[in-house]
Amino acid sequence: xxxxxxxxxxxxxxxxxxxxxxxxxxxxxxxxxxxxxxxxxxxxxxxxxxxxxxxxxxxxxxxxxxxxxxxxxxxxxxxxxxxxxxxxxxxxxxxxxxxxxxxxxxxxxxxxxxxxxxxxxxxxxxxxxxxxxxxxxxxxxxxxxxxxxxxxxxxxxxxxxxxxxxxxxxxxxxxxxxxxxxxxxxxxxxxxxxxxxxxxxxxxxxxxxxxxxxxxxxxxxxxxxxxxxxxxxxxxxxxxxxxxxxxxxxxxxxxxxxxxxxxxxxxxxxxxxxxxxxxxxxxxxxxxxxxxxxxxxxxxxxxxxxxxxxxxxxxxxxxxxxxxxxxxxxxxxxxxxxxxxxxxxxxxxxxxxxxxxxxxxxxxxxxxxxxxxxxxxxxxxxxxxxxxxxxxxxxxxxxxxxxxxxxxxxxxxxxxxx
Amino acid sequence: xxxxxxxxxxxxxxxxxxxxxxxxxxxxxxxxxxxxxxxxxxxxxxxxxxxxxxxxxxxxxxxxxxxxxxxxxxxxxxxxxxxxxxxxxxxxxxxxxxxxxxxxxxxxxxxxxxxxxxxxxxxxxxxxxxxxxxxxxxxxxxxxxxxxxxxxxxxxxxxxxxxxxxxxxxxxxxxxxxxxxxxxxxxxxxxxxxxxxxxxxxxxxxxxxxxxxxxxxxxxxxxxxxxxxxxxxxxxxxxxxxxxxxxxxxxxxxxxxxxxxxxxxxxxxxxxxxxxxxxxxxxxxxxxxxxxxxxxxxx
Numbered sequence: 042x043x044x045x046x047x048x049x050x051x052x053x054x055x056x057x058x059x060x061x062x063x064x065x066x067x068x069x070x071x072x073x074x075x076x077x078x079x080x081x082x083x084x085x086x087x088x089x090x091x092x093x094x095x096x097x098x099x100x101x102x103x104x105x106x107x108x109x110x111x112x113x114x115x116x117x118x119x120x121x122x123x124x125x126x127x128x129x130x131x132x133x134x135x136x137x138x139x140x141x142x143x144x145x146x147x148x149x150x151x152x153x154x155x156x157x158x159x160x161x162x163x164x165x166x167x168x169x170x171x172x173x174x175x176x177x178x179x180x181x182x183x184x185x186x187x188x189x190x191x192x193x194x195x196x197x198x199x200x201x202x203x204x205x206x207x208x209x210x211x212x213x214x215x216x217x218x219x220x221x222x223x224x225x226x227x228x229x230x231x232x233x234x235x236x237x238x239x240x241x242x243x244x245x246x247x248x249x250x251x252x253x254x255x256x257x258x259x260x261x262x263x264x265x266x267x268x269x270x271x272x273x274x275x276x277x278x279x280x281x282x283x284x285x286x287x288x289x290x291x292x293x294x295x296x297x298x299x300x301x302x303x304x305x306x307x308x309x310x311x312x313x314x315x316x317x318x319x320x321x322x323x324x325x326x327x328x329x330x331x332x333x334x335x336x337x338x339x340x341x342x343x344x345x346x347x348x349x350x351x352x353x354x355x356x357x358x359x360x361x362x363x364x365x366x367x368x369x370x371x372x373x374x375x376x377x378x379x380x381x382x383x384x385x386x387x388x389x390x391x392x393x394x395x396x397x398x399x400x401x402x403x404x405x406x407x408x409x410x411x412x413x414x415x416x417x418x419x420x421x422x423x424x425x426x427x428x429x430x431x432x433x434x435x436x437x438x439x440x441x442x443x444x445x446x447x448x449x450x451x452x453x454x455x456x457x458x459x
Numbered sequence: 460x461x462x463x464x465x466x467x468x469x470x471x472x473x474x475x476x477x478x479x480x481x482x483x484x485x486x487x488x489x490x491x492x493x494x495x496x497x498x499x500x501x502x503x504x505x506x507x508x509x510x511x512x513x514x515x516x517x518x519x520x521x522x523x524x525x526x527x528x529x530x531x532x533x534x535x536x537x538x539x540x541x542x543x544x545x546x547x548x549x550x551x552x553x554x555x556x557x558x559x560x561x562x563x564x565x566x567x568x569x570x571x572x573x574x575x576x577x578x579x580x581x582x583x584x585x586x587x588x589x590x591x592x593x594x595x596x597x598x599x600x601x602x603x604x605x606x607x608x609x610x611x612x613x614x615x616x617x618x619x620x621x622x623x624x625x626x627x628x629x630x631x632x633x634x635x636x637x638x639x640x641x642x643x644x645x646x647x648x649x650x651x652x653x654x655x656x657x658x659x660x661x662x663x664x665x666x667x668x669x670x671x672x673x674x675x676x677x678x679x680x681x682x683x684x685x686x687x688x689x690x691x692x693x694x695x696x697x698x699x700x701x702x703x704x705x706x707x708x709x710x711x712x713x714x715x716x717x718x719x720x721x722x723x724x725x726x727x728x729x730x731x732x733x734x735x736x737x738x739x740x741x742x743x744x745x746x747x748x749x750x751x752x753x754x755x756x757x758x
Contacts, residue, residue: 054470078491087715090492097494102502113506184638241716242658244704245729255505303645306629309549309667320549323669326635340758341713370489377488411640416666418631418640422649 074107074129074143076100077153079172079230080378082237084371085334095251096236099258104229107143107152110222115259116267118225125215126222141215142222145208154226155378156327162380164204170327171223172230174266175414178397179273183410183419186273192220194398202394224270231266280405283430295428296435305408305424305432310387310416315439317389326414328382334375335382342368385415393440404433523700525740526589533575533690537753539568545670547605550628554605554668561670564610565710566756567688574690575751577611578719579660579676579708581683583733587698588680593618597650600675601625602632602643607663607673611710615681616653623648630665634675637661653677659708659716674710699740707732713757721749 083093105111110127112118130140138144143152149168151158156170169176178195179187196216199207208216239251239262251257299305301313312318324332345365350358388396397403397412408429411419420429542562547554554561567576597619601608603626614620624630624643633640639651657677665671676683684692697703707719714720718732726734726746738744 054467054474058470058474075493077488080489080491083491084489094492094495097492098499099502101494101496101499102506111503182638183640238658241718241731245731245733253502253505255508259506303627303629304642304647306631306642306644306667309629320667320669323666337757343758344713374489416631416633416640418633418642418666420642423642423644423647 074152076104076107076229077151077155077157077378079155079233079237080374081331081334082234084367084374086237086240087367088237088240089249092240092249096233099236099251099253100229100233103232103258103263104225110225112225113259113263115264116225116228117271118228119221122218122221123225125218138215141211141219145211146219146223149204150226154223154230157378157380165383166203166385167327167380167383168204170230171227172234173327173414174227174231174269175326176227177412177414178403179413180278180402180406181273181276181410182278183413185276186270188273188277189220189224192223193217196220198398200396201399202392202396228263228266228270232263235262235266278406278409280402280409281426283401283433284427287430287434289434292431292434293438296431296433296438299424299428299432300435305420305428307432311390312387315390315442317387319387320416321386322384323416324382325385325416328385331375331379331382334371338368338371338375387416390436390439391442401430401433401437404436405429408432522586523698523740525699526696527699527738527740527742527744528693528695529580529697529703529705529736529738529744529746530691530693531580531746531749532692533578533686533749533751534573535566535568535575535690535753535756536573536750537756539566542566547668547670549668550605553626553628556604559604561604561606567610569689572689574686574688575709576686576688576690577674577710578686578690578692578751579611579613579674579683579706580686580692580694581613581676581678581706582680582694582697583704583706585680585682585698585703586701588682589696589698590681593681595619597621599623600632602630602665602671605630605665605668605671607665607671609673611660611674611676611685612663613676613678613683613685614653615683616656616677616679618681619650619652621648622651629667630671631667633664633666635662635664640666659706659718660710676708697738699738699742702735702737704733704735707734709751709756711756711758713755719751719755721751721755723749 078093078097083096088096103111103113108128110120110123112120112123125137125139126142128140128143130138130144133139147158148160149158149164150156150171151161151168154171156168158168161168174186176187176191178200179185179191181188181191193216195205196208196211196219198209199205208219211219236251240249243249243251300307300311300315308319310317310319310321341364345361345368348361350361353361393399395403397407407417408424409419409421409426411417420432424432542564545561545563547561564577568574569576593615595618598612598614599621600612601623605626622632622641622643624645624647627645629645630643631641632643634651636657638654641649641651643649653675655677656679657675660674660676663673663675676685682694682697684694686692707721708717709719710717712719712732714730714732718730720730720732721728721734723734726736728734734746736744736746
């Protein structure tokens with residue numbers, strides 16, 4: 042060893058590196074992509090391995106695989122579009138690009154649409170998990186699905202202020218295919234959730250097995266999910282146009298009054314400065330679900346630790362052991378299938394960056410219907426449309442407001458702030 | 460110029476980094492049994508068949524006549540302990556007026572009768588309903604001093620609810636899993652008619668004051684009750700002469716989805732928090748005192 046030259050040691054390390062790389066990248070074929078089950082829900086519902094298998098089997102029959110997607114007519118989806126988006130990246134026989142989802146989306150949103158792609162953990166905010174079927178930026182009421190045009194708009198514009206880029210350079214047909222595929226993954230994910238939750242609702246004589254009838258699987262479960270997507274096409278919020286002769290200065294002043302007032306109450310979360318520094322320790326629905334499970338686990342673990350097994354009957358002891366095994370499994374599932382929960386800060390309105398779009402009507406939709414999945418509540422019903430327009434005008438003026446009097450932190454131009 | 464030993468070192472570091480990345484810093488994921496491809500193929504044929512087939516179950520036939528009531532009382536058999544104070548650090552001039560501390564209300568036990576409040580009991584399925592349509596008189600769901608006045612609230616689907624705010628500050632009421640998350644201005648109110656059943660009760664929060672929490676349960680037939688301060692509950696006008704299955708829930712229950720499992724073999728009480736009963740016409744069935752052991756309630 043002492044006689045080895047530097048040169049030999051270097052080349053040895055280099056060879057070692059190459060061998061390592063070759064071994065790791067693997068000379069064999071990559072295994073086919075698969076849809077990862079929703080392990081968080083499966084574990085939450087305490088599904089048995091047989092039940093997990095039944096859900097996977099039903100979903101395979103209904104939706105196919107990431108390489109071979111299928112859709113039942115009840116979904117209203119276009120299988121030709123799905124095939125363009127699905128599968129590995131390749132060219133088909135007429136030279137068309139296939140595998141668009143895996144080329145553009147899967148690294149963040151995951152093959153399953155579970156927002157657990159390899160890059161997801163490094164992004165803030167995290168990418169969207171399509172499986173609960175909840176989308177934020179849309180022209181429909183809070184609980185309604187987005188319209189097809191809403192999804193296309195997000196793909197086209199990207200989401201400013203986040204890692205979601207614009208796909209405006211893709212041909213229209215490709216964007217259409219991706220929007221269709223997002224709907225497909227969302228329907229699949231929501232159907233999976235419904236199936237996993239259905240075990241709890243089963244009667245005892247069903248012996249823990251879901252009925253594999255068309256009536257239950259298609260009419261009751263799949264159609265319930267798909268019909269909401271179909272209904273979205275006609276569910277656009279009717280917006281009375283802003284009066285053309287509106288006095289903008291007066292409207293901004295009125296909007297400011299509403300912003301700080303008790304009726305619209307924007308100030309509580311977006312802060313007296315409008316910097317989004319009001320109520321800031323809340324979670325969105327995706328993160329809150331993980332937070333709640335974490336609480337349940339830690340309280341369950343605390344109870345299990347305190348329990349003494351000495352006075353237990355054999356049944357109680359086996360129940361106790363099952364509970365410990367479940368807690369242990371759930372901890373591991375959270376490690377591998379969930380990201381560290383993050384709070385959702387209210388939007389800083391002085392940036393002039395609007396995630397859901399910067400058109401006045403986009404802001405109107407956000408204020409009217411609130412933001413689904415996020416803490417932002419709806420103002421409709423308590424704030425009349427003309428007042429919503431005043432708030433829109435004030436919010437749009439915030440990045441340019443020069444003479445802030447409120448708060449210690451004097452507002453300034455967005456471009457001077459950062 | 461880097462020396463040999465330096466490049467040697469850096470090569471080793473690169474190798475280590477690549478190894479670390481490739482071997483994955485991510486924890487190993489829990490395995491799940493995959494789909495049964497053959498069964499899926501066979502199932503697909505069932506799913507695409509044009510007719511719904513003979514599997515279409517007719518709605519449960521109405522067998523009985525007349526109406527009966529169910530009543531009982533939940534009693535907590537353990538020591539409830541002192542409720543924890545909530546961290547109410549916003550709008551303190553309203554929320555913690557005169558040093559008043561908001562307390563955790565997830566386990567409310569009446570000190571004298573040991574009655575356990577806020578247990579939900581509802582009928583899972585009924586073939587007949589006495590009142591065909593939900594009552595049009597609104598229920599009131601109010602919030603005052605940064606607390607929902609009803610920690611657990613039951614309503615019939617379609618029945619109007621006046622969501623009120625009796626505070627001088629604004630709130631929002633966010634019913635999770637529903638279409639409702641509305642601003643409720645100071646001293647204001649808005650009306651909401653639930654559109655769908657909740658299954659198990661769903662959480663209600665105010666996002667401005669995150670400690671505010673309540674639960675709501677909506678049932679199509681309205682056969683639902685929340686136990687009172689003394690632990691008692693009554694569901695009236697239930698269909699008699701048919702086997703009824705009831706679901707029982709408590710916020711802190713250790714059972715699946717909050718189901719409250721009790722050791723009551725005479726009522727066929729299951730770990731999923733369900734029991735069965737058939738009522739006779741005009742009967743008022745009292746299932747008596749139901750002891751909830753401390754082990755059924757989580758921390």
